[in-house]
Amino acid sequence: MVTSNNSISLSGMTSQSNAPLPNGYQLLNYRIDKQLSRGGFSLVYRAYDEHNNLVAIKEYLPSALALRKDGYSVEASSDDCQAVFRYGMRCFFEEGRALARIVHPNVVRVLNFFRANETVYMVMRYERGRTLQDQIQSHKDTINESFIRHVFGHLLNGLREVHTYKLLHLDIKPANIYLRATDGSPVLLDFGAARQTLTRDSPKLNPMYTPGFAPPEQYQGLDLLGPWSDIYSVGASIFSCLAGVAPQSADARLYEDKQESARKIWHGQYSDELLEIIDWCLRLDPQERPPSVFALQKVLIEEPKKVLEEPKNVRKKNFLMNLRETLGLGDR
Numbered sequence: 001m002v003t004s005n006n007s008i009s010l011s012g013m014t015s016q017s018n019a020p021l022p023n024g025y026q027l028l029n030y031r032i033d034k035q036l037s038r039g040g041f042s043l044v045y046r047a048y049d050e051h052n053n054l055v056a057i058k059e060y061l062p063s064a065l066a067l068r069k070d071g072y073s074v075e076a077s078s079d080d081c082q083a084v085f086r087y088g089m090r091c092f093f094e095e096g097r098a099l100a101r102i103v104h105p106n107v108v109r110v111l112n113f114f115r116a117n118e119t120v121y122m123v124m125r126y127e128r129g130r131t132l133q134d135q136i137q138s139h140k141d142t143i144n145e146s147f148i149r150h151v152f153g154h155l156l157n158g159l160r161e162v163h164t165y166k167l168l169h170l171d172i173k174p175a176n177i178y179l180r181a182t183d184g185s186p187v188l189l190d191f192g193a194a195r196q197t198l199t200r201d202s203p204k205l206n207p208m209y210t211p212g213f214a215p216p217e218q219y220q221g222l223d224l225l226g227p228w229s230d231i232y233s234v235g236a237s238i239f240s241c242l243a244g245v246a247p248q249s250a251d252a253r254l255y256e257d258k259q260e261s262a263r264k265i266w267h268g269q270y271s272d273e274l275l276e277i278i279d280w281c282l283r284l285d286p287q288e289r290p291p292s293v294f295a296l297q298k299v300l301i302e303e304p305k306k307v308l309e310e311p312k313n314v315r316k317k318n319f320l321m322n323l324r325e326t327l328g329l330g331d332r
């Protein structure tokens with residue numbers, strides 16, 4: 001379970017958080033500029049490469065399993081954790097290797113990955129912008145139907161590419177969708193496959209499902225996962241663009257489905273087509289969801305038959321004007 005400070009609870013105990021690498025630290029050819037974020041499995045830094053270009057570097061550092069010694073190197077926090085820590089590192093490495101093959105404008109570009117400090121680092125192209133989650137939280141008024149169709153229509157190009165490589169994302173949610181400051185185009189970040197394998201094979205780690213975005217089959221057994229699982233998470237992400245929060249978590253839905261249909265909640269505020277798309281993706285039975293990402297994309301980018309007026313609290317500006325205004329300013 002991810003706690004509020006993003007550490008993982010380990011059999012009831014909360015692990016201490018490890019210090020990040022210090023600013024200015026030289027990691028092979030890269031100079032750490034600052035820490036960008038800390039998750040339960042990794043830390044992300046902004047850094048400069050040898051040509052002074054910005055990159056983002058992700059460090060494998062599962063807080064429940066590992067400690068940073070002497071300020072830099074990482075080791076398993078106990079003998080018991082050793083095997084799982086090593087196994088997780090291998091998965092992280094494999095994830096980096098798989099991702100490095102994908103070159104697509106809507107998928108984060110992996111530039112390099114290497115071992116150092118007794119752990120693994122993944123170097124990515126640095127993207128300026130903000131996550132869709134930040135956008136929902138701080139600029140909800142920009143999130144109208146055309147924004148949603150535009151962002152997800154493009155994002156699905158990236159997801160199709162991912163699936164072409166026989167990979168699944170397994171952690172699609174607004175916090176893992178980045179919107180570029182330059183043109184608002186979306187980038188898929190943070191592939192969860194390593195975490196999935198790690199939590200499956202380690203009874204010590206509580207599962208890393210993100211409640212509300214994970215499909216029911218993610219609670220039922222990994223052999224049930226497929227492209228339809230990412231499709232559920234896309235539906236949950238679109239839902240949260242409208243609602244500001246995720247739908248009811250799928251494990252609770254399996255027990256007692258209290259999730260009202262999007263069609264009912266927002267009837268008259270968005271096109272019927274968009275609301276039906278959300279409900280279609282969020283079907284508990286994978287076979288009742290869109291049959292492929294391509295099929296989903298096709299309906300998503302089609303113009304709705306009847307263009308509805310935007311909800312009254314939405315400013316009458318077009319999508320690009322809104323995005324430029326809200327994204328173009330920040331430099332993160």
Ligand SMILES: Nc1ncnc2c1ncn2[C@@H]1O[C@H](COP(=O)(O)OP(=O)(O)O)[C@@H](O)[C@H]1O
Pocket residue numbers: 036037038039040041042043044056108124125126127128131175176189190191
């Ligand atoms: N390539 C990147 N460019 C810029 N920022 C990034 C990049 N990758 C990650 N980040 C930043 O780090 C945060 C966490 O990254 P993410 O890959 O989602 O890791 P996790 O959620 O496992 O900590 C992102 O929300 C974003 O702010």
Ligand SMILES: [Mg+2]
Pocket residue numbers: 039175176190
């Ligand atoms: Mg993330």
